[in-house]
Amino acid sequence: MGGDHGASVTVPAALAILDKQPELKLILVGRRERLAQELARHNAAESERLVIRHAGEVVEMDEPPAQALRGKKDSSMRVAVNLVKEGAADAAVSAGNTGALMATARFVLKTLPGIDRPAIVTTLPTIRGHMHVLDLGANVDCTPEQLLQFAIMGSILVSATEGKERPRVALLNVGAEEIKGNEVVKKAAVLLRASHLNYCGYVEGDAIFTGDMDVIVCDGFVGNVALKASEGLAQMISHFMKQEFQRNLFTRLAALVALPVLRAFRRRVDHRRYNGATFAGLNGTVIKSHGGADALAFEFAILEALSEVRNRVPQRIGAELAALHGQGQPA
Amino acid sequence: MGGDHGASVTVPAALAILDKQPELKLILVGRRERLAQELARHNAAESERLVIRHAGEVVEMDEPPAQALRGKKDSSMRVAVNLVKEGAADAAVSAGNTGALMATARFVLKTLPGIDRPAIVTTLPTIRGHMHVLDLGANVDCTPEQLLQFAIMGSILVSATEGKERPRVALLNVGAEEIKGNEVVKKAAVLLRASHLNYCGYVEGDAIFTGDMDVIVCDGFVGNVALKASEGLAQMISHFMKQEFQRNLFTRLAALVALPVLRAFRRRVDHRRYNGATFAGLNGTVIKSHGGADALAFEFAILEALSEVRNRVPQRIGAELAALHGQGQPA
Numbered sequence: 001m002g003g004d005h006g007a008s009v010t011v012p013a014a015l016a017i018l019d020k021q022p023e024l025k026l027i028l029v030g031r032r033e034r035l036a037q038e039l040a041r042h043n044a045a046e047s048e049r050l051v052i053r054h055a056g057e058v059v060e061m062d063e064p065p066a067q068a069l070r071g072k073k074d075s076s077m078r079v080a081v082n083l084v085k086e087g088a089a090d091a092a093v094s095a096g097n098t099g100a101l102m103a104t105a106r107f108v109l110k111t112l113p114g115i116d117r118p119a120i121v122t123t124l125p126t127i128r129g130h131m132h133v134l135d136l137g138a139n140v141d142c143t144p145e146q147l148l149q150f151a152i153m154g155s156i157l158v159s160a161t162e163g164k165e166r167p168r169v170a171l172l173n174v175g176a177e178e179i180k181g182n183e184v185v186k187k188a189a190v191l192l193r194a195s196h197l198n199y200c201g202y203v204e205g206d207a208i209f210t211g212d213m214d215v216i217v218c219d220g221f222v223g224n225v226a227l228k229a230s231e232g233l234a235q236m237i238s239h240f241m242k243q244e245f246q247r248n249l250f251t252r253l254a255a256l257v258a259l260p261v262l263r264a265f266r267r268r269v270d271h272r273r274y275n276g277a278t279f280a281g282l283n284g285t286v287i288k289s290h291g292g293a294d295a296l297a298f299e300f301a302i303l304e305a306l307s308e309v310r311n312r313v314p315q316r317i318g319a320e321l322a323a324l325h326g327q328g329q330p331a
Numbered sequence: 332m333g334g335d336h337g338a339s340v341t342v343p344a345a346l347a348i349l350d351k352q353p354e355l356k357l358i359l360v361g362r363r364e365r366l367a368q369e370l371a372r373h374n375a376a377e378s379e380r381l382v383i384r385h386a387g388e389v390v391e392m393d394e395p396p397a398q399a400l401r402g403k404k405d406s407s408m409r410v411a412v413n414l415v416k417e418g419a420a421d422a423a424v425s426a427g428n429t430g431a432l433m434a435t436a437r438f439v440l441k442t443l444p445g446i447d448r449p450a451i452v453t454t455l456p457t458i459r460g461h462m463h464v465l466d467l468g469a470n471v472d473c474t475p476e477q478l479l480q481f482a483i484m485g486s487i488l489v490s491a492t493e494g495k496e497r498p499r500v501a502l503l504n505v506g507a508e509e510i511k512g513n514e515v516v517k518k519a520a521v522l523l524r525a526s527h528l529n530y531c532g533y534v535e536g537d538a539i540f541t542g543d544m545d546v547i548v549c550d551g552f553v554g555n556v557a558l559k560a561s562e563g564l565a566q567m568i569s570h571f572m573k574q575e576f577q578r579n580l581f582t583r584l585a586a587l588v589a590l591p592v593l594r595a596f597r598r599r600v601d602h603r604r605y606n607g608a609t610f611a612g613l614n615g616t617v618i619k620s621h622g623g624a625d626a627l628a629f630e631f632a633i634l635e636a637l638s639e640v641r642n643r644v645p646q647r648i649g650a651e652l653a654a655l656h657g658q659g660q661p662a
Binding site: 225229236254 | 393395456457458468471472503505506508510511512513514535536537538539540541549551552553555556557558559560561562563564565566567568570571572575576578581582584585586588589591592593595596599600
C-alpha cells in the first residue's frame with residue numbers, strides 16, 4: 001500500500017474502515033513482519049476480514065516506472081494489482097509511486113477495449129458540492145478521441161457512483177466561446193457534441209470550483225498543473241491565515257474566539273475527504289491515494305474503491321464502450 | 332480605457348494616481364463628453380497633466396478581435412495604442428477585451444525582432460513575495476523556441492523592474508524529474524539549459540505560489556487554466572469562509588472579533604494589488620487591466636505601466652534579442 005508513511009498510515013486506516021464497513025474485507029500487501037508489528041501496535045491481528053499477503057520488495061517514490069515494472073515483480077504494488085487480476089481482490093488501493101502504479105496496472109490489468117490509455121480521475125470540492133476532473137497527469141499529450149474517452153469514463157463514473165442520470169460534462173478551455181482553444185480541444189468538442197453525453201461546452205479553469213459541471217475533461221498536462229496550482233494556492237492561503245492569527249496577543253485571542261468557525265471552515269475544504277484518485281479505463285479497480293495521506297485520508301481512498309466496486313464502474317465503462325463500437329448493449 | 336465599468340473606474344483611478352506620481356501625465360482616451368462628465372463628478376477637469384483624447388467607438392467585451400481590428404479604427408483601444416506608436420504616449424493601459432487589445436497592439440506596434448508572438452505576463456503573490464508567470468493565454472500552442480522567448484522576456488522584465496540580476500527561471504511541468512513532460516517542454520528545457528538565463532529546471536503547479544522562482548514559463552493554455560483555476564479556488568474559499576462566519580449569532584460575534592485579522596489577511600491576498608498584465612514582446616508598453624477592476628486595481632495597472640516605461644522594458648528586451656542574434660549588445 002506504500003506511500004510516504006507506509007504501514008503506520010495504511011494499517012490504522014484499514015482497521016478504522018473495517019469497523020465502519022461490515023461487508024468489507026481487506027488484504028494488507030507488504031512485508032509481513034512490518035504489517036504484523038503495526039497490527040500488534042493497534043492491538044489487532046489477522047482475521048477472516050483482514051489478511052496479510054507478504055510482498056518482499058518496495059517501489060521507491062522516485063523510482064522510474066519502467067524499472068519498477070521490470071525489476072520488482074515482488075513489490076507490494078505489483079502483488080496487489082496481481083490479486084485484482086486473479087480475482088482474489090476486487091480493487092487495489094495504493095499510496096505509492098503514481099507512475100509505477102499506473103505502469104503496473106496497465107501492464108497487468110490491461111485497458112478496456114476502446115480505451116487507448118487510462119486516465120487519472122479525482123474528485124474536488126466545489127461551492128455546491130463536488131465534481132470530477134480527468135486526466136490528472138497520466139497522459140501529457142492527448143488526441144481528441146482520447147478526450148472523448150475521458151468524457152465517457154468520467155460520465156459513467158459519476159452516474160454509477162452518484163446515481164446522476166445525465167452528468168454535465170465540459171471541456172476545459174481558455175474561454176467559453178467556440179473559437180477559443182487549441183486544435184485538439186476544438187476537435188474534441190466536435191466529437192463530444194456528436195456523442196450521447198450531456199455535453200455542456202467549454203469552461204474555463206474557475207469552473208472547476210463553481211460546481212456547475214459534474215465532469216471536466218482535459219489533457220493530463222493541463223489537469224495536473226491546474227490541480228497542483230490549486231494545492232499551492234490553498235497552502236499559501238492557509239500559511240497567510242496562520243501568520244495573521246499568530247501576529248500578536250490580540251490576534252491570538254481572536255483566533256481562540258474564531259477557532260470553532262475556522263475549524264468548521266477547514267472541514268469543508270479538507271482535502272483528505274477527496275483523497276483517492278481513480279485509474280479509469282482499466283480491467284479492474286485501482287485507486288491511488290496521495291503519497292502523503294494520513295490514516296483518515298487513506299480511509300477515504302479505500303472508500304472510493306469500495307464505491308466503485310459496488311457500482312461496477314469498470315464493467316459499466318466496458319459495456320458502454322462495447323455498445324459504442326456496436327459490440328453489445330450499454331449497462 | 333474601457334473594461335466592465337468604463338470611465339466610472341478609470342477616471343477616479345487616473346485622478347488618484349496623478350496625485351501620487353508627480354512626474355506622471357495621463358491621456359484619457361474615450362468619448363470626450365462621458366470623460367468630461369466623470370471628471371466633473373470628481374470636481375476635476377482637464378489640465379496639463381490630464382488630457383482627454385476623443386475616440387468615438389467602443390470595442391465590446393465579447394467582440395471578436397478580428398472584427399474590432401478591422402471595423403473599429405476609432406475605438407478608444409485603437410486610438411490609445413496609436414498614441415504609443417506615434418510617440419505621443421509611452422504606454423497604453425486598457426481594461427477592455429483582451430483578444431482585441433492583443434490583436435490591436437500586435438497590428439499597430441508590431442513584435443520586437445526575434446519575437447514570434449507577444450506573451451501575457453502577470454504578477455502573482457507567493458508565500459515569500461511575488462513572482463511572474465507567462466504566457467497566460469495569448470498563445471494556446473507554443474513551440475520550444477517561443478517558450479525560450481517567453482523565458483527571456485520574463486527574465487528581463489523582472490531584472491529591469493525589480494533590479495534582480497539573475498532572476499530564477501523555471502519551466503512549468505507535471506513533475507520535476509527530467510523524464511517528465513511533453514515534447515515541447517522537454518525541447519524547451521534543452522534550449523533553456525543552453526541559454527545564459529538562470530534556468531532552474533522544471534517546477535510543478537504548486538511552485539507558482541511558493542516563491543522559489545521569479546519567472547515561471549508555460550504555454551498560454553496551461554497558464555490560463557492554472558490562473559483561472561486558482562481564481563476559482565480563491566473564490567470558493569472566500570465563499571465558504573463568509574458562510575461559516577455568518578452561520579449564527581456566535582459565529583457573527585467571532586467574525587467581529589476576528590475582523591482586523593481577517594482584513595489583514597485579505598490585504599495580503601488582495602488580487603487588486605497584482606492587477607495589470609504586461610503584453611511582452613511588443614515595440615512599446617501595453618498593460619491589460621482586469622475587465623472587472625475597480626479604481627484601486629486600475630491604479631495598480633497604471634503603476635505597472637509607469638514602472639515598465641521608467642525601466643525601459645521593451646527597449647531592454649529588444650537589445651537582448653538583438654545581442655542574441657548577433658546584431659548588437661545587450662542592454
